Amino acid sequence: MSEAIDRINMKIMTTASVVSQYARPSGLSPAEQATLDRVAPLAQGKPILDIGVGGGRTVEALRSISQDYLGIDYSQEMVDACRSRFPDARFEFADARALSAVADESIFLAVFSCNGIGMVSHADRLQILREVLRVLQPGGIFVFSTHNRNSPEFRRGFQFPQFQWTLHPVRALVRSARFAGQTLLRLRNRRQFRPHEIHAPDYSVINDVCHHYGTMLYYVSLERQRRQLEDAGFEAGAEAYDLDGQYVDEDTQHDSIALIARKPTQPSSASALSDA
Numbered sequence: 001m002s003e004a005i006d007r008i009n010m011k012i013m014t015t016a017s018v019v020s021q022y023a024r025p026s027g028l029s030p031a032e033q034a035t036l037d038r039v040a041p042l043a044q045g046k047p048i049l050d051i052g053v054g055g056g057r058t059v060e061a062l063r064s065i066s067q068d069y070l071g072i073d074y075s076q077e078m079v080d081a082c083r084s085r086f087p088d089a090r091f092e093f094a095d096a097r098a099l100s101a102v103a104d105e106s107i108f109l110a111v112f113s114c115n116g117i118g119m120v121s122h123a124d125r126l127q128i129l130r131e132v133l134r135v136l137q138p139g140g141i142f143v144f145s146t147h148n149r150n151s152p153e154f155r156r157g158f159q160f161p162q163f164q165w166t167l168h169p170v171r172a173l174v175r176s177a178r179f180a181g182q183t184l185l186r187l188r189n190r191r192q193f194r195p196h197e198i199h200a201p202d203y204s205v206i207n208d209v210c211h212h213y214g215t216m217l218y219y220v221s222l223e224r225q226r227r228q229l230e231d232a233g234f235e236a237g238a239e240a241y242d243l244d245g246q247y248v249d250e251d252t253q254h255d256s257i258a259l260i261a262r263k264p265t266q267p268s269s270a271s272a273l274s275d276a
Helices: 002-013 016-022 030-043 059-063 076-085 122-135 169-196 222-232
Strands: 048-051 069-073 091-093 107-112 136-148 204-208 215-220 239-241 256-262
Touching (some): 002 169, 030 239, 030 256, 107 122, 169 204
Parallel strands (some): 136 215
């Protein structure tokens, strides 16, 4: 099943139109802004690892925190797009499940945005958590986002593409043709990929509407995500923020949750986040 998830998602992440879409300039989401505002004072000038950098949407924000920056992606096409957009920054082709080129305890802030950690299997996700913990310095911080299993989006059925009505005959014809083509694409992908879904007690991997049902994405509740982090070796009680950038304590129904997880410091060290 892991190979099927990899194959499906990698095909999307290396498609020219998707690479071009991810390479377009765009800002941070409220959740991303909230988490970076929280950790930026701690990470100033320290080594940053931008995992799943995609087309480079987070590059400028993270490099404003520190120029000691490395962006990685397991799509060579995405890496090439970043190198073209930011020729003075460092990008490498690398897989978050095996960060062999990143030394132990060499990174202070690791970031995995846009629910990127949800594009692998359950076993691979846990491996990513262990790898990130390994490369983080004591007291280092991991900021990432994940799809929420307790959201209405998880339970929603098939979704048709959006259609914007117009009285202009030519525009109406073009939009109708696009709607029909995208609907057929969604139906085809749904029929092909839905059999690969996994529904376990602690998590699910579903054929998500993203990219016209061309992806398999991991959904987990906030409670279970915090437990995964703790089991991997991170401190208990990772901070969480909803899509509006509001702090979340117990739960939320928002589709995505951003988290701040921290690697334990040495026993004699104070908690950096609690002092921030």
